Amino acid sequence: MPKGLEKLNLSHNLYCGFILIRKNTIPSLKELDMSHNDLQAVYIHEALYRILLSYNDLTIACFNHENLRYLDISYNLHMPSEVCFEPTQIDTVIREGVAEGERLVGPISVRYYKPIK
Incomplete structure (x- = not known):
């Protein structure tokens, strides 16, 4: 990658499977667009x-949500x-078509949130 x-815009490609970006592999990277692919799992350790990540699977x-201000995970129909x-x-989370409209529950808030059955 260039210094x-x-x-980095990798949208509308044929990427499938999973993506792993380890910490300090692209330290200057601020924005990643991997929308409109066929990804099942994404692990991003860069801040x-x-x-x-919209329109994947x-x-x-x-x-690493240390600096994350904007996340678009919309239209990932199988995301729990x-x-x-x-x-x-995260300041802005776009999530239309995710988790059948249920509230997203992260590792911290899972202690406080129990879904109504």
């Missing part, structure tokens, strides 16, 4: 500001309501 890369999405990131710590 100083801040935005990004903006992540776009995600069931797992794990992020319990997620491994904390949605309450």
Whole structure:
């Protein structure tokens, strides 16, 4: 990757399976767009500001949400309501078509939230 890369747009490709971005592999990266692919799992350990993952087939999405301000996970129809990131710590989460409209529950809030059956 070029030094100083801040935005990476890999949308509308034929990526499938899973993506893993380890911490300090692209330290200057601020924004990642992987929308409109066929990803099932995403693991991002870099502290990004903006992540776009709409229109995939995600069931797992794990992020370092230290700096994350904007997340679009809309239209991932198989994504469950319990997620491994904390949605309450992200300024904007776009999630239409996710978890059948249920509230997203992260690792911190799962202690306080019990779904009504």
